[in-house]
Amino acid sequence: MTIAPVCFTPILQHETVQMAHGAGGRLSQSLMQRVFMPHIHNPFLDLLDDQAKLDLPSGRTAFTTDTYVVSPVFFPGGNIGELAVNGTVNDLAVGGAKPLYLSAGFVLEEGFLLAELETIVKSMAEAACRAGVMIVTGDTKVVGKGQCDRIFINTSGIGIIREGVNLSCRNLKVGDSIILSGTVGDHGMAIMTSREGLSFQSRITSDCAALNGMIGSILDEVPLAIHAMRDPTRGGVAATLNELAVSSSVGIEINETTILVKPDVRGACELLGIDPLHVANEGKLVMAVAADKVQTVLDVMRTFDLGRDAVIIGSVVDDHPGMVVMRTVYGSRRIIDLPLGEQLPRIC
Amino acid sequence: MKFIDEYRDPQLARKFLDEIRRTTTRHWTIMEICGGQTHSIIRNGIDQLLPESIELVHGPGCPVCVTPLESIERALAIASRKEVIFTSFGDMLRVPGNSKDLFMVRSEGGDVRILFSPLDALQIARDNPTKEVVFFAVGFETTAPANAMAVWQAAREGIKNFSVLVSQVMVPPAMRAILLSPGNRVQGFLAAGHVCAVMGYEEYEPVAHEFNVPVVPTGFEPVDLLAGILRTVELLEEGRAEVVNCYGRVVSREGNLAAKQTISKVFEVTDRQWRGIGLIPLSGLGLRAEYAHFDAEKKFDLTHIRAAESLLCMSGSVLQGILKPDACPAFSRECTPEHPLGATMVSSEGACAAYYNYHRNFDVS
Numbered sequence: 246m247t248i249a250p251v252c253f254t255p256i257l258q259h260e261t262v263q264m265a266h267g268a269g270g271r272l273s274q275s276l277m278q279r280v281f282m283p284h285i286h287n288p289f290l291d292l293l294d295d296q297a298k299l300d301l302p303s304g305r306t307a308f309t310t311d312t313y314v315v316s317p318v319f320f321p322g323g324n325i326g327e328l329a330v331n332g333t334v335n336d337l338a339v340g341g342a343k344p345l346y347l348s349a350g351f352v353l354e355e356g357f358l359l360a361e362l363e364t365i366v367k368s369m370a371e372a373a374c375r376a377g378v379m380i381v382t383g384d385t386k387v388v389g390k391g392q393c394d395r396i397f398i399n400t401s402g403i404g405i406i407r408e409g410v411n412l413s414c415r416n417l418k419v420g421d422s423i424i425l426s427g428t429v430g431d432h433g434m435a436i437m438t439s440r441e442g443l444s445f446q447s448r449i450t451s452d453c454a455a456l457n458g459m460i461g462s463i464l465d466e467v468p469l470a471i472h473a474m475r476d477p478t479r480g481g482v483a484a485t486l487n488e489l490a491v492s493s494s495v496g497i498e499i500n501e502t503t504i505l506v507k508p509d510v511r512g513a514c515e516l517l518g519i520d521p522l523h524v525a526n527e528g529k530l531v532m533a534v535a536a537d538k539v540q541t542v543l544d545v546m547r548t549f550d551l552g553r554d555a556v557i558i559g560s561v562v563d564d565h566p567g568m569v570v571m572r573t574v575y576g577s578r579r580i581i582d583l584p585l586g587e588q589l590p591r592i593c
Numbered sequence: 594m595k596f597i598d599e600y601r602d603p604q605l606a607r608k609f610l611d612e613i614r615r616t617t618t619r620h621w622t623i624m625e626i627c628g629g630q631t632h633s634i635i636r637n638g639i640d641q642l643l644p645e646s647i648e649l650v651h652g653p654g655c656p657v658c659v660t661p662l663e664s665i666e667r668a669l670a671i672a673s674r675k676e677v678i679f680t681s682f683g684d685m686l687r688v689p690g691n692s693k694d695l696f697m698v699r700s701e702g703g704d705v706r707i708l709f710s711p712l713d714a715l716q717i718a719r720d721n722p723t724k725e726v727v728f729f730a731v732g733f734e735t736t737a738p739a740n741a742m743a744v745w746q747a748a749r750e751g752i753k754n755f756s757v758l759v760s761q762v763m764v765p766p767a768m769r770a771i772l773l774s775p776g777n778r779v780q781g782f783l784a785a786g787h788v789c790a791v792m793g794y795e796e797y798e799p800v801a802h803e804f805n806v807p808v809v810p811t812g813f814e815p816v817d818l819l820a821g822i823l824r825t826v827e828l829l830e831e832g833r834a835e836v837v838n839c840y841g842r843v844v845s846r847e848g849n850l851a852a853k854q855t856i857s858k859v860f861e862v863t864d865r866q867w868r869g870i871g872l873i874p875l876s877g878l879g880l881r882a883e884y885a886h887f888d889a890e891k892k893f894d895l896t897h898i899r900a901a902e903s904l905l906c907m908s909g910s911v912l913q914g915i916l917k918p919d920a921c922p923a924f925s926r927e928c929t930p931e932h933p934l935g936a937t938m939v940s941s942e943g944a945c946a947a948y949y950n951y952h953r954n955f956d957v958s
Binding site for chain 1 (some may be wrong): 594639815931950951952955
């Protein structure tokens with residue numbers, strides 16, 4: 246009997262992330278070629294240098310970073326990659342900057358499906374394209390099984406601040422109107438209701454979106470009338486309003502009847518005993534606007550899908566500095582506080 | 594949203610408020626039993642809208658608030674063990690023991706998980722046969738049926754790696770303790786709607802007659818609460834110490850018979866410590882002897898764990914309606930949600946937390 250000679254070669258076509266994918270060798274190269282480069286390419290990244298060399302337009306530069314560890318990685322209305330692009334774009338845009346370039350750093354857990362990674366990378370490329378930004382540099386590390394939860398992504402971003410625009414959470418003026426761009430709580434409840442352990446199903450989808458297009462149009466129209474802008478992410482609209490009130494040492498009064506919550510989001514919040522004002526959003530905008538320009542701002546916002554439901558929710562007052570107070574539908578008043586930490590479902 | 598919007602209708606609320614104003618001829622002190630009701634009253638500012646002669650005092654019906662410190666310490670000790678998966682309703686995780694809470698145990702490597710149902714703990718036990726899965730069975734009569742069902746199922750399936758740390762309490766004995774207290778000011782009760790959904794309201798009839806107080810099972814939405822307050826005021830004004838159901842869409846006189854049967858199959862009435870109040874005889878539930886092997890207190894040696902309350906905390910008086918949260922000298926000073934002295938400042942249903950979150954240092958008028 247003859248035995249056929251067997252040639253032992255390393256396996257290069259894996260279905261899942263291996264430690265070797267992060268070791269800088271041939272598998273790292275294959276990961277780049279197979280998963281990243283087909284989707285993300287531009288003159289800066291294609292050079293495969295250790296850094297992107299950028300010529301920035303004149304003006305003040307805005308620079309931000311954020312790390313995304315959302316679980317589940319795929320959620321109704323988006324995934325961690327889309328979130329990582331839109332979140333950093335929004336952080337630049339609410340500072341009055343035109344977002345230009347992003348970096349993307351990936352921490353991958355050994356065993357993570359490469360097909361899922363590719364889906365995430367693809368949606369990052371699409372989100373960057375929609376937002377008009379380029380991912381110009383990146384990095385990938387692999388950690389052992391159990392050392393991270395599937396995938397973590399860090400994105401940093403650079404943008405150029407428009408001339409004459411000065412947005413800061415310290416800029417609120419008594420008499421300003423507070424505008425909210427739409428419904429609250431969509432992203433946080435989409436995440437919470439898609440986690441394991443909840444026995445009800447919902448149709449809630451994340452509002453994850455880049456706001457820079459709408460913000461650009463608002464600032465084109467009334468660059469000086471906008472005093473502050475924030476995207477109310479973690480801690481929800483309540484946390485954002487509190488940060489604005491504290492930073493500017495002013496009071497904010499809001500009206501309960503003006504706060505929009507989608508029926509499904511409201512239902513889930515009711516079941517879990519959570520205040521929608523404390524729930525994260527990923528495609529919403531809170532602004533303090535000079536009262537005489539507020540209608541112009543609303544008119545601009547309502548030409549965008551993201552601002553269709555924009556509404557004045559309250560105003561800046563000189564009473565109770567540092568505090569946000571809501572007039573309830575019954576005519577009573579209550580403090581809108583910062584949430585303490587993680588939102589905890591009640592016992593009964 | 595059906596079953597919510599109609600009970601939050603501002604116009605209907607105004608009608609009830611007008612009727613309460615018309616009906617009230619003197620000062621009345623009414624206690625809402627349940628922390629969920631307290632939360633709704635303060636959150637919606639119902640206390641601001643009532644005539645001054647109607648005083649609402651806040652009752653002991655917050656399961657997180659009345660779970661004794663000793664049980665918290667025992668939970669922390671069990672959750673710290675390597676072989677244990679400790680499971681709990683979410684809002685127990687932030688309740689501090691003497692030096693830490695369950696979140697801190699988790700950060701130190703303890704496997705602590707938030708569940709929405711004790712039956713999920715059973716599934717975790719089935720999936721992890723080499724681990725001991727413990728569920729923190731706290732609460733009033735509302736949580737008792739599901740907790741009992743989990744134990745009953747575990748027994749039926751012969752699941753050996755599951756146990757419950759029980760701190761289960763009941764409303765009527767607490768009402769009696771409040772009414773017997775020398776400082777009592779309560780003249781009428783809004784009974785807790787969800788507790789009554791399980792137990793019915795029959796068991797309040799002896800309390801009403803014995804202590805000459807009206808008891809009105811009441812829901813949680815603003816219109817529910819105002820309807821309950823109006824009915825209580827009417828009964829007080831007419832001098833009628835009766836039980837009148839104002840939560841008819843959920844509560845019947847006899848309650849949920851299947852749930853009650855499940856409770857009594859697994860649990861028996863026992864003495865219980867109440868945080869801030871102390872021992873109330875025959876005020877709680879413990880596992881029956883035939884289910885004793887599901888008792889985490891017996892499975893793990895916890896008898897050496899003792900705990901003492903903060904001397905500054907006056908939550909006992911708050912829970913009995915003797916002291917308003919903002920009248921406590923430590924309120925918003927030594928005691929805040931970040932640094933709570935007692936559980937009434939921790940739970941979202943705790944009266945002190947409700948005052949802090951919605952009213953503190955702020956003239957709401």
